[in-house]
Amino acid sequence: MLAMFMAAIEATIVATAMPAIVAELGDFSLYSWVFSSYLLMNAVTVLIYGKLSDLYGRKPVLTFGIVVFLIGSILCGFAPSMEWLIFFRFIQGFGAGAVMPIASTIVGDIYTKEERAKIQGYLSSVWGISAIMGPALGGLLVEFVSWRFVFWLNVPLGILAIIGLYLFLHENVEKKKQSIDFAGAVLLTLSVTSFMFILVEGGVRWEWISFPIFVLLVFSLFSFLLFILVERKAKDPMMPFDLWKKRSILIANLTSLTTGVILIGLSTFLPTFVQGVMEEPAIIAGLTLTTMSIGWPIAATVAGKSILKIGYRTTSIIGGISLILGSIIFIILKSNDSPLFAATGSFLIGIGMGLTTTAFIVSIQSNVNWNKRGVATATNMFMRNVGSTIGAALLGGILNTQLINYFSKHGVEDTLNLDSTAMLLDQSQRNHLSEEGRVLIQDGLSYALNSVYWVVFLFAIISFILILFLPKGDKAD
Template sequence: MRDEYVITNVQNKTKKSFVLASVMLAMFMGAIEATIVSTAMPAIVGDLGGFSLYSWVFSSYLLMNTVTVLIYGKLSDLFGRKPVITWGIVLFIIGSILCGLAQTMEQLILFRFIQGFGAGAVLPIASTIVGDIYSKEERAKIQGYLSSVWGISAISGPAIGGLLIEFVSWRYVFWINIPLGILAIAGIWLFLHEDIEKKQPKIDFIGAFLLTMSITSLLYMLVEGGINIPWLSWEALGLFIFSILCFSLFFWNEKNVKEPMMPFSIWRERSIFIANIVSLTSGIILIGISSYLPAFVQGVMGESPTVAGFTLTAMSVGWPIAATVAGKLLLKIGYFKTSFMGGVALICGGTIFVTMNPAYGPLYVGLGSFFVGVGMGLTTTAFIVSIQSHVSWQQRGSATAANVFMRNLGSTVGAALLGGILNTRLIAYIKEQDTTGKLTVDSVNRLLEAESRSNLSQTARDILQPGLTVSLHWVYGGVLLFAVISFVGILFLPRDYPKKEEI
């Protein structure tokens, strides 16, 4: 009864259309950040240097995003959605300002930690707000609207980012978040009304600490493995064991604490369990494409940042189109068949990336991005609608956050894992081909910026470009592998059809 009262009261007082617009603006802020930063990374590396730290720019952001998303989800169930998402947006803005002021790659990585700390509240709480204010019958359609944010940001993000990079400075790709965040906060506070039952807060600090230690140690091992830490060394083994130990303690803590960050009880639902596992592998695919595609288009193909950005646009165009279609498919063919189609699309996209050749041109690259976007749109929409329909209001924030956490965890581990693969293969190739010993991984910095690339000797270019090509193909091989794993996971989804009242 309490659950129904809360939903009805919130829906009656809240101006849905204005809240939806504010929520979409907050999501747009996070979405455009992803496309712009990926597009800007070659320019950032060209200015600040530190290609060997390339993956840390993404990993630092994703680490804090991943760790905090569960905390924010739980806090939103205790204190309401409005104050939690506001706190997250404010932190995100502060981090964005500092990122734009960074003078070294190390500073940028530090400030990305702050930005990620705020970003952890934006996506899960925005999706949860929609689940609160719209009825079960409306959610599938509205989730399609939310997914369209990615398409809008994809079309405008690379274009705006490319113009800023070429004619102003890469620093403005971070500062563009300031007005967006302020407008989102204003809309949420003016038009969203919540009726929250006050509770004594019981925050799972021990769980948060254990999870942070587990992910951080694993992340460090994956990023530095094969570079500063040999894979077959006591240091690597120690970090891995420590990560497993901390996660085991985290799991035990969550099973016994009164207010867990991640309520594992909801994982007993088969559809939720499979959705979360596939979201983990999908996150690896997502970061593999968004992080390293611009490096291939600019460093190997020699295209401009704008062209590199638009190859990512294809993914974010396919995503909302597929998400909108998924909302209609769920009733007609069910959760399983909708997700199955998404899994096939992910494999098609991964196959295209593995077979990429510099001579094929940006359109071929964009086609692969589009297929990945279609796969993500079909699967994520089906998963979110299913999860939110199987839990109560009091668990909706935590359940939604758990799914976002798994996708973020996949992206976090993927950024580190694929970054480690890239650096390891690149080092091996350079050592094998460079007889002078003058070239290093950081020599690729000059390959990613047009003016510096033109000043490279032909000999250096003949080593670095093929080396980057081979190394990135190893990365895309990993993307295809996880696409296949995602597809296999989807095969275990229940073959049921959602009842009309469930969506």
């Protein structure tokens, strides 16, 4: 629970601090890379850690992940520029890949099938506690100390988690010959990274139809095809495709991919809207995000009981409806609306995520044996992380492109650019803008973010359609 808490608080506290970070370090065009770099390493390493935990046990792998995560966190707090921050976030993400999936896998190990649904719901309450504390602490630290302490807050939590792990977790692991699919990991990293460059820089640094975009696209597809070939021949593949042959696991993994886009769309860009367009302080922006993580554990606790009564499919369908309702609120959100309205949409997204993710994890763990449980759990989280990674790049690219188009359409591209938007995110800088300039930048940011939320809505619809394909009559009994 301590390890989960550390990872969960990271998700909300950094998003709350990002407007302050970009206001100080500049380079608004790199905004989404701060999330993408962390998520990329998290996504790619999660499957390796899952496999390693099946081979060597959960304790040593989780400990290694926490240590690397803490090193990255300390370095992030010292970052002198956006480029260095992005690099340090790579390190942080490299460690984070071990935390959530292995913590969830440990739950699958130490509880019976009947207990697992209920306990997974209870453990999700960690997200609720961290959700309340994360944005509130993030807002307070940004307002009264410095955004750098947002990263250093992880250090005592991580140390406590390691101490608790060695005091209380006792496991007997049958040692096996090492067989890790590093080739698959490298190929997947290359494929996803090059695809992210296309999404973030397309229409901003390079034209969509240009030689660099074409080269990156070919390279991304070629790497992905090689990844599939390597996985099919590997002795112990990073992503065992035989797991995907069961329909419930296939649909759960595909839906986790699409809900990952929704999750990052909200957590990355909602604070920007609340601070930049609504002109609310960081702590209010954090609180609008908090409601998502309050809704998540409430729904997860309910899901733990409901999947025993009405099954995985019905529980997931209710979650899918909630995701659609939440995304509709963000489509119609305006600058003069109350932050409470934004918080309501955030809460509904949290309800949807809580219902679907809990149902998926319990369903997957009930359908595999111990020696596959680590990699099966990690595969599902991997898909959500890949969705968030691609989502951060895709939505960040849309935001940048739409802002540039808006400034160009109003004939101010010579005086306003992407970095002008960063001035909205700091109150002192905002006060130095002329009334006309401030309104123009705010309207441009609102216009660009509205485009982002239309894409989030589209992914909510896709998620709901996928859920409908889950097999009927599948209960945790």
